[in-house]
Amino acid sequence: MPALYVHVPFCASVCPYCDFATMAAPPRLHGEWLSTLRREALAWRERPVGEFDWGKSRFDTLYFGGGTPSILDGPVLADAVEAVRGAFEVDSVEATIEANPDDVSPERIALWKELGFTRVSLGVQSLDDRTLRAIGRVHDRARALSALSLLLDSGLSVTADLMFALPGQSAAEFLSGLRELLATGVPHLSFYGLGLEGKTLFAQRAARGELGVDEEIYAECYSRGVELCAEAGLARYELSNFARPGFESRHNRAYWRGEPYLGLGPGAHGYDGRSLRFSNPKSFPAWRAAVLAGEPAPERDPLGPLERFEEAVWLGLRLAEGFEPETVAALSPEPNAAARLMERAGPWIARGALERVGGRLRLRGDGWLLLDEIAPALFPEN
Numbered sequence: 590m591p592a593l594y595v596h597v598p599f600c601a602s603v604c605p606y607c608d609f610a611t612m613a614a615p616p617r618l619h620g621e622w623l624s625t626l627r628r629e630a631l632a633w634r635e636r637p638v639g640e641f642d643w644g645k646s647r648f649d650t651l652y653f654g655g656g657t658p659s660i661l662d663g664p665v666l667a668d669a670v671e672a673v674r675g676a677f678e679v680d681s682v683e684a685t686i687e688a689n690p691d692d693v694s695p696e697r698i699a700l701w702k703e704l705g706f707t708r709v710s711l712g713v714q715s716l717d718d719r720t721l722r723a724i725g726r727v728h729d730r731a732r733a734l735s736a737l738s739l740l741l742d743s744g745l746s747v748t749a750d751l752m753f754a755l756p757g758q759s760a761a762e763f764l765s766g767l768r769e770l771l772a773t774g775v776p777h778l779s780f781y782g783l784g785l786e787g788k789t790l791f792a793q794r795a796a797r798g799e800l801g802v803d804e805e806i807y808a809e810c811y812s813r814g815v816e817l818c819a820e821a822g823l824a825r826y827e828l829s830n831f832a833r834p835g836f837e838s839r840h841n842r843a844y845w846r847g848e849p850y851l852g853l854g855p856g857a858h859g860y861d862g863r864s865l866r867f868s869n870p871k872s873f874p875a876w877r878a879a880v881l882a883g884e885p886a887p888e889r890d891p892l893g894p895l896e897r898f899e900e901a902v903w904l905g906l907r908l909a910e911g912f913e914p915e916t917v918a919a920l921s922p923e924p925n926a927a928a929r930l931m932e933r934a935g936p937w938i939a940r941g942a943l944e945r946v947g948g949r950l951r952l953r954g955d956g957w958l959l960l961d962e963i964a965p966a967l968f969p970e971n
Protein backbone atom coordinates (compact mmCIF):
# COMPACT_ATOMS: atom_id res chain seq x y z
CA MET A 590 0.00 0.00 0.00
CA PRO A 591 1.25 3.52 -0.72
CA ALA A 592 2.72 5.98 1.80
CA LEU A 593 1.80 9.65 2.18
CA TYR A 594 4.35 12.32 3.09
CA VAL A 595 3.63 15.95 4.00
CA HIS A 596 6.50 18.44 4.06
CA VAL A 597 6.38 21.28 6.58
CA PRO A 598 9.03 23.77 5.43
CA PHE A 599 9.51 25.75 8.65
CA CYS A 600 12.17 25.68 11.35
CA ALA A 601 13.04 27.92 14.31
CA SER A 602 16.33 28.63 12.52
CA VAL A 603 18.13 26.98 9.63
CA CYS A 604 21.00 24.65 10.62
CA PRO A 605 24.25 25.21 8.67
CA TYR A 606 24.37 21.62 7.38
CA CYS A 607 20.73 21.34 6.31
CA ASP A 608 19.90 20.79 2.66
CA PHE A 609 16.16 20.27 3.09
CA ALA A 610 13.49 22.66 1.85
CA THR A 611 13.09 24.77 4.96
CA MET A 612 13.15 28.35 6.23
CA ALA A 613 12.81 30.35 9.42
CA ALA A 614 9.53 31.99 8.44
CA PRO A 615 7.00 34.12 10.33
CA PRO A 616 3.80 32.29 11.42
CA ARG A 617 1.93 34.32 8.77
CA LEU A 618 3.43 31.97 6.19
CA HIS A 619 2.14 28.90 8.04
CA GLY A 620 -1.36 29.84 6.94
CA GLU A 621 -0.22 30.24 3.34
CA TRP A 622 1.41 26.82 3.48
CA LEU A 623 -1.82 25.35 4.81
CA SER A 624 -4.07 26.83 2.14
CA THR A 625 -1.64 25.73 -0.60
CA LEU A 626 -1.40 22.23 0.87
CA ARG A 627 -5.20 21.98 0.78
CA ARG A 628 -5.26 22.86 -2.91
CA GLU A 629 -2.41 20.51 -3.66
CA ALA A 630 -4.10 17.55 -1.96
CA LEU A 631 -7.30 18.15 -3.92
CA ALA A 632 -5.38 18.63 -7.18
CA TRP A 633 -3.91 15.15 -6.79
CA ARG A 634 -7.39 13.67 -6.70
CA GLU A 635 -8.33 15.45 -9.91
CA ARG A 636 -5.09 15.28 -11.89
CA PRO A 637 -3.08 12.27 -10.79
CA VAL A 638 0.50 11.90 -12.02
CA GLY A 639 2.13 8.61 -12.96
CA GLU A 640 0.71 5.13 -13.29
CA PHE A 641 -0.84 4.95 -9.84
CA ASP A 642 -4.38 5.92 -8.93
CA TRP A 643 -3.66 8.05 -5.86
CA GLY A 644 -7.22 9.23 -5.42
CA LYS A 645 -8.68 5.72 -5.19
CA SER A 646 -5.98 4.14 -3.06
CA ARG A 647 -5.82 3.67 0.65
CA PHE A 648 -2.57 4.96 2.14
CA ASP A 649 -0.87 2.74 4.65
CA THR A 650 1.11 5.42 6.50
CA LEU A 651 1.19 9.17 7.02
CA TYR A 652 4.38 11.13 7.77
CA PHE A 653 4.63 14.83 8.62
CA GLY A 654 8.30 15.68 8.08
CA GLY A 655 10.31 18.78 7.47
CA GLY A 656 11.52 21.21 8.37
CA THR A 657 10.05 21.03 11.83
CA PRO A 658 6.37 20.02 11.82
CA SER A 659 6.22 20.36 15.62
CA ILE A 660 6.63 24.12 15.18
CA LEU A 661 3.06 24.39 13.84
CA ASP A 662 0.51 25.57 16.33
CA GLY A 663 -2.54 23.46 17.13
CA PRO A 664 -5.12 24.90 14.71
CA VAL A 665 -2.76 24.93 11.70
CA LEU A 666 -1.61 21.37 12.35
CA ALA A 667 -5.17 20.17 12.93
CA ASP A 668 -6.31 21.77 9.64
CA ALA A 669 -3.37 20.27 7.77
CA VAL A 670 -4.17 16.78 9.05
CA GLU A 671 -7.81 17.29 8.15
CA ALA A 672 -6.85 18.53 4.67
CA VAL A 673 -4.91 15.39 3.82
CA ARG A 674 -7.28 12.98 5.54
CA GLY A 675 -10.18 14.71 3.76
CA ALA A 676 -8.53 14.30 0.35
CA PHE A 677 -7.15 10.77 0.77
CA GLU A 678 -8.05 7.62 2.61
CA VAL A 679 -5.27 7.06 5.12
CA ASP A 680 -4.93 4.19 7.60
CA SER A 681 -4.18 5.08 11.18
CA VAL A 682 -1.67 2.35 11.91
CA GLU A 683 1.41 4.55 11.64
CA ALA A 684 1.23 8.34 11.53
CA THR A 685 4.53 10.03 12.36
CA ILE A 686 5.35 13.64 13.19
CA GLU A 687 8.90 14.95 13.37
CA ALA A 688 9.63 17.09 16.41
CA ASN A 689 12.37 19.28 17.76
CA PRO A 690 13.02 18.88 21.51
CA ASP A 691 12.07 22.51 22.20
CA ASP A 692 8.53 21.91 20.95
CA VAL A 693 7.78 18.85 23.07
CA SER A 694 5.46 19.46 26.03
CA PRO A 695 2.61 17.50 27.65
CA GLU A 696 0.12 19.78 25.84
CA ARG A 697 1.73 19.22 22.42
CA ILE A 698 1.87 15.47 22.99
CA ALA A 699 -1.84 15.45 23.90
CA LEU A 700 -2.58 17.41 20.71
CA TRP A 701 -0.56 15.07 18.50
CA LYS A 702 -2.36 12.06 19.98
CA GLU A 703 -5.73 13.72 19.50
CA LEU A 704 -4.87 14.34 15.83
CA GLY A 705 -4.12 10.65 15.33
CA PHE A 706 -0.32 10.68 15.35
CA THR A 707 1.02 7.39 16.68
CA ARG A 708 4.75 8.01 16.42
CA VAL A 709 7.14 10.91 17.07
CA SER A 710 10.56 11.27 15.48
CA LEU A 711 12.70 13.41 17.77
CA GLY A 712 15.70 15.31 16.35
CA VAL A 713 18.26 14.86 19.14
CA GLN A 714 21.38 14.90 16.88
CA SER A 715 23.84 15.02 19.83
CA LEU A 716 23.84 14.94 23.62
CA ASP A 717 26.85 17.22 23.88
CA ASP A 718 26.08 20.93 24.30
CA ARG A 719 29.29 22.08 22.63
CA THR A 720 28.58 19.92 19.55
CA LEU A 721 24.95 21.05 19.44
CA ARG A 722 26.12 24.66 19.37
CA ALA A 723 28.74 23.86 16.70
CA ILE A 724 26.04 22.53 14.37
CA GLY A 725 23.69 25.41 15.07
CA ARG A 726 21.00 23.52 16.96
CA VAL A 727 18.78 25.60 19.21
CA HIS A 728 18.09 22.92 21.85
CA ASP A 729 20.52 21.63 24.45
CA ARG A 730 21.22 18.22 25.94
CA ALA A 731 18.93 18.70 28.95
CA ARG A 732 16.02 19.69 26.70
CA ALA A 733 16.60 16.69 24.41
CA LEU A 734 16.61 14.26 27.34
CA SER A 735 13.52 15.74 28.99
CA ALA A 736 11.63 15.73 25.66
CA LEU A 737 12.58 12.11 25.10
CA SER A 738 11.47 11.15 28.59
CA LEU A 739 8.08 12.85 28.12
CA LEU A 740 7.60 11.07 24.81
CA LEU A 741 8.61 7.67 26.13
CA ASP A 742 6.05 8.04 28.94
CA SER A 743 3.32 9.16 26.54
CA GLY A 744 2.37 5.83 25.01
CA LEU A 745 3.40 7.07 21.55
CA SER A 746 5.95 5.13 19.55
CA VAL A 747 9.23 7.06 19.60
CA THR A 748 12.31 7.26 17.44
CA ALA A 749 15.33 9.54 17.91
CA ASP A 750 17.85 10.87 15.37
CA LEU A 751 21.54 11.22 16.10
CA MET A 752 24.38 12.47 13.92
CA PHE A 753 28.04 11.55 13.84
CA ALA A 754 31.30 12.76 12.26
CA LEU A 755 30.33 16.29 13.30
CA PRO A 756 32.86 19.16 13.52
CA GLY A 757 35.09 18.70 16.55
CA GLN A 758 33.27 15.53 17.62
CA SER A 759 35.27 12.44 18.57
CA ALA A 760 34.03 8.88 18.13
CA ALA A 761 34.02 8.52 21.94
CA GLU A 762 31.68 11.49 22.28
CA PHE A 763 29.22 10.16 19.71
CA LEU A 764 29.27 6.68 21.22
CA SER A 765 28.74 8.00 24.73
CA GLY A 766 25.66 9.92 23.50
CA LEU A 767 24.40 6.82 21.75
CA ARG A 768 24.85 4.72 24.91
CA GLU A 769 22.89 7.30 26.88
CA LEU A 770 20.07 7.30 24.35
CA LEU A 771 19.91 3.52 24.27
CA ALA A 772 19.76 3.46 28.09
CA THR A 773 16.48 5.41 27.92
CA GLY A 774 14.85 2.37 26.30
CA VAL A 775 13.96 4.19 23.06
CA PRO A 776 12.73 1.43 20.71
CA HIS A 777 13.89 2.95 17.41
CA LEU A 778 16.93 5.02 16.47
CA SER A 779 18.47 6.48 13.33
CA PHE A 780 22.01 7.73 13.05
CA TYR A 781 23.63 9.47 10.12
CA GLY A 782 27.10 10.77 9.30
CA LEU A 783 27.34 14.46 8.47
CA GLY A 784 26.73 15.11 4.77
CA LEU A 785 28.49 18.04 3.12
CA GLU A 786 26.43 18.29 -0.06
CA GLY A 787 24.30 20.96 -1.68
CA LYS A 788 24.58 24.67 -1.03
CA THR A 789 24.66 24.56 2.75
CA LEU A 790 26.97 26.72 4.86
CA PHE A 791 28.91 23.62 5.90
CA ALA A 792 29.24 22.48 2.27
CA GLN A 793 30.70 25.91 1.39
CA ARG A 794 33.15 25.63 4.28
CA ALA A 795 34.10 22.13 3.11
CA ALA A 796 34.70 23.47 -0.42
CA ARG A 797 37.10 26.05 1.09
CA GLY A 798 38.90 23.24 2.96
CA GLU A 799 37.77 24.49 6.38
CA LEU A 800 35.66 21.44 7.19
CA GLY A 801 35.88 17.77 6.39
CA VAL A 802 34.82 14.33 7.53
CA ASP A 803 37.46 12.13 9.13
CA GLU A 804 37.00 8.70 7.50
CA GLU A 805 38.44 6.81 10.48
CA ILE A 806 36.13 8.51 12.97
CA TYR A 807 33.24 7.94 10.57
CA ALA A 808 33.93 4.22 10.31
CA GLU A 809 34.41 3.80 14.06
CA CYS A 810 31.21 5.67 14.92
CA TYR A 811 29.19 3.63 12.46
CA SER A 812 30.62 0.17 13.17
CA ARG A 813 30.71 0.53 16.95
CA GLY A 814 27.30 2.25 16.90
CA VAL A 815 25.77 -0.77 15.15
CA GLU A 816 27.24 -3.05 17.82
CA LEU A 817 25.91 -0.91 20.68
CA CYS A 818 22.43 -0.93 19.14
CA ALA A 819 22.55 -4.72 18.74
CA GLU A 820 23.65 -5.15 22.38
CA ALA A 821 20.63 -3.04 23.42
CA GLY A 822 18.26 -5.19 21.31
CA LEU A 823 17.89 -2.76 18.38
CA ALA A 824 18.67 -4.56 15.14
CA ARG A 825 19.89 -2.74 12.05
CA TYR A 826 17.09 -3.16 9.51
CA GLU A 827 18.35 -0.44 7.19
CA LEU A 828 21.75 1.22 6.75
CA SER A 829 20.96 4.00 9.25
CA ASN A 830 17.93 2.63 11.11
CA PHE A 831 17.74 0.40 14.15
CA ALA A 832 14.72 -0.99 15.96
CA ARG A 833 13.43 -3.46 18.47
CA PRO A 834 11.34 -6.13 16.72
CA GLY A 835 8.02 -4.65 15.65
CA PHE A 836 9.17 -0.99 15.87
CA GLU A 837 10.57 -0.67 12.32
CA SER A 838 9.21 2.32 10.36
CA ARG A 839 6.55 1.10 7.94
CA HIS A 840 6.61 4.45 6.18
CA ASN A 841 10.33 4.53 5.40
CA ARG A 842 10.34 0.87 4.48
CA ALA A 843 7.92 1.69 1.66
CA TYR A 844 10.60 4.01 0.17
CA TRP A 845 13.32 1.38 0.41
CA ARG A 846 11.14 -1.39 -0.99
CA GLY A 847 10.22 0.67 -4.03
CA GLU A 848 6.53 0.96 -3.14
CA PRO A 849 4.47 3.96 -4.31
CA TYR A 850 4.52 7.10 -2.19
CA LEU A 851 3.13 10.57 -2.61
CA GLY A 852 4.79 13.71 -1.24
CA LEU A 853 3.00 17.01 -0.67
CA GLY A 854 4.62 20.36 0.16
CA PRO A 855 7.72 22.19 -1.07
CA GLY A 856 10.52 19.87 -2.20
CA ALA A 857 8.46 16.74 -1.50
CA HIS A 858 9.09 13.71 -3.71
CA GLY A 859 6.90 10.88 -4.92
CA TYR A 860 7.10 7.65 -6.88
CA ASP A 861 4.40 5.74 -8.69
CA GLY A 862 6.03 2.40 -7.84
CA ARG A 863 6.67 1.71 -11.53
CA SER A 864 8.35 4.15 -13.80
CA LEU A 865 8.00 7.74 -12.62
CA ARG A 866 9.61 9.74 -9.87
CA PHE A 867 8.25 13.25 -9.39
CA SER A 868 8.80 16.17 -7.05
CA ASN A 869 7.81 19.68 -6.13
CA PRO A 870 10.11 22.69 -6.42
CA LYS A 871 12.08 23.23 -3.23
CA SER A 872 11.36 26.93 -3.03
CA PHE A 873 8.16 27.89 -1.27
CA PRO A 874 7.06 30.51 -3.88
CA ALA A 875 7.77 28.11 -6.80
CA TRP A 876 5.83 25.29 -5.08
CA ARG A 877 2.94 27.64 -4.40
CA ALA A 878 2.94 28.91 -8.00
CA ALA A 879 2.86 25.34 -9.35
CA VAL A 880 -0.05 24.39 -7.11
CA LEU A 881 -1.98 27.55 -7.99
CA ALA A 882 -1.41 26.75 -11.67
CA GLY A 883 -2.98 23.32 -11.05
CA GLU A 884 0.29 21.53 -11.74
CA PRO A 885 1.24 19.33 -8.79
CA ALA A 886 4.73 17.78 -8.79
CA PRO A 887 5.92 19.57 -11.95
CA GLU A 888 9.39 18.01 -11.78
CA ARG A 889 9.20 14.58 -13.44
CA ASP A 890 11.88 11.94 -13.75
CA PRO A 891 10.77 8.96 -15.86
CA LEU A 892 12.74 5.80 -15.13
CA GLY A 893 13.84 3.43 -17.89
CA PRO A 894 14.38 -0.31 -17.24
CA LEU A 895 18.08 0.14 -16.45
CA GLU A 896 17.39 2.98 -13.99
CA ARG A 897 14.71 0.90 -12.26
CA PHE A 898 17.16 -1.95 -11.92
CA GLU A 899 19.90 0.29 -10.55
CA GLU A 900 17.55 1.92 -8.06
CA ALA A 901 16.31 -1.47 -6.88
CA VAL A 902 19.92 -2.52 -6.26
CA TRP A 903 20.76 0.70 -4.36
CA LEU A 904 17.63 0.56 -2.23
CA GLY A 905 17.71 -3.21 -1.71
CA LEU A 906 21.28 -3.09 -0.47
CA ARG A 907 20.35 -0.48 2.14
CA LEU A 908 18.05 -3.03 3.77
CA ALA A 909 19.36 -5.72 6.11
CA GLU A 910 17.01 -8.14 4.31
CA GLY A 911 18.80 -7.32 1.03
CA PHE A 912 17.06 -8.21 -2.24
CA GLU A 913 16.27 -11.21 -4.43
CA PRO A 914 18.69 -11.02 -7.37
CA GLU A 915 16.25 -12.77 -9.75
CA THR A 916 13.39 -10.38 -8.95
CA VAL A 917 15.56 -7.28 -9.31
CA ALA A 918 17.32 -8.62 -12.41
CA ALA A 919 13.91 -9.03 -14.08
CA LEU A 920 13.81 -5.20 -14.29
CA SER A 921 17.09 -5.02 -16.21
CA PRO A 922 17.30 -4.85 -20.02
CA GLU A 923 20.61 -6.76 -19.90
CA PRO A 924 20.50 -10.28 -21.44
CA ASN A 925 20.89 -13.00 -18.81
CA ALA A 926 20.72 -10.28 -16.16
CA ALA A 927 20.48 -12.44 -13.00
CA ALA A 928 23.57 -14.47 -13.87
CA ARG A 929 25.51 -11.34 -14.84
CA LEU A 930 24.50 -9.63 -11.60
CA MET A 931 25.75 -12.58 -9.55
CA GLU A 932 29.00 -12.64 -11.54
CA ARG A 933 29.62 -9.00 -10.61
CA ALA A 934 28.69 -9.74 -7.00
CA GLY A 935 31.23 -12.61 -6.86
CA PRO A 936 34.34 -10.64 -5.86
CA TRP A 937 32.42 -8.81 -3.12
CA ILE A 938 31.06 -12.11 -1.79
CA ALA A 939 34.60 -13.52 -1.84
CA ARG A 940 35.92 -10.63 0.24
CA GLY A 941 33.05 -10.93 2.75
CA ALA A 942 31.34 -7.63 1.95
CA LEU A 943 28.24 -9.27 0.42
CA GLU A 944 26.51 -12.56 1.15
CA ARG A 945 23.76 -14.65 -0.35
CA VAL A 946 21.40 -15.98 2.32
CA GLY A 947 18.01 -17.62 1.77
CA GLY A 948 18.04 -16.61 -1.88
CA ARG A 949 18.69 -12.94 -1.05
CA LEU A 950 21.77 -10.84 -1.62
CA ARG A 951 22.73 -8.51 1.19
CA LEU A 952 25.58 -6.47 2.67
CA ARG A 953 27.81 -7.99 5.28
CA GLY A 954 30.67 -6.89 7.57
CA ASP A 955 32.52 -3.83 6.28
CA GLY A 956 30.33 -3.97 3.17
CA TRP A 957 27.97 -1.67 5.09
CA LEU A 958 30.62 1.05 4.87
CA LEU A 959 31.21 0.41 1.18
CA LEU A 960 27.70 0.72 -0.23
CA ASP A 961 28.76 3.59 -2.51
CA GLU A 962 31.34 1.31 -4.13
CA ILE A 963 29.46 -1.97 -4.11
CA ALA A 964 26.14 -0.85 -5.61
CA PRO A 965 27.65 0.67 -8.81
CA ALA A 966 29.91 -2.37 -9.16
CA LEU A 967 26.75 -4.49 -9.56
CA PHE A 968 25.47 -2.42 -12.49
CA PRO A 969 26.10 -3.43 -16.11
CA GLU A 970 29.03 -1.61 -17.71
CA ASN A 971 27.98 1.24 -19.98
Ligand code: SF4
Nearest residue numbers: 600603604607655656
Ligand atom coordinates in the same frame (compact mmCIF):
# COMPACT_ATOMS: atom_id res chain seq x y z
S1 SF4 B 1 15.92 21.57 12.35
FE1 SF4 B 1 16.19 19.89 10.85
S2 SF4 B 1 15.06 20.53 9.04
FE2 SF4 B 1 15.31 22.35 10.34
S3 SF4 B 1 17.12 23.38 9.55
FE3 SF4 B 1 17.81 22.05 11.23
S4 SF4 B 1 18.32 20.10 10.22
FE4 SF4 B 1 17.13 21.28 8.75
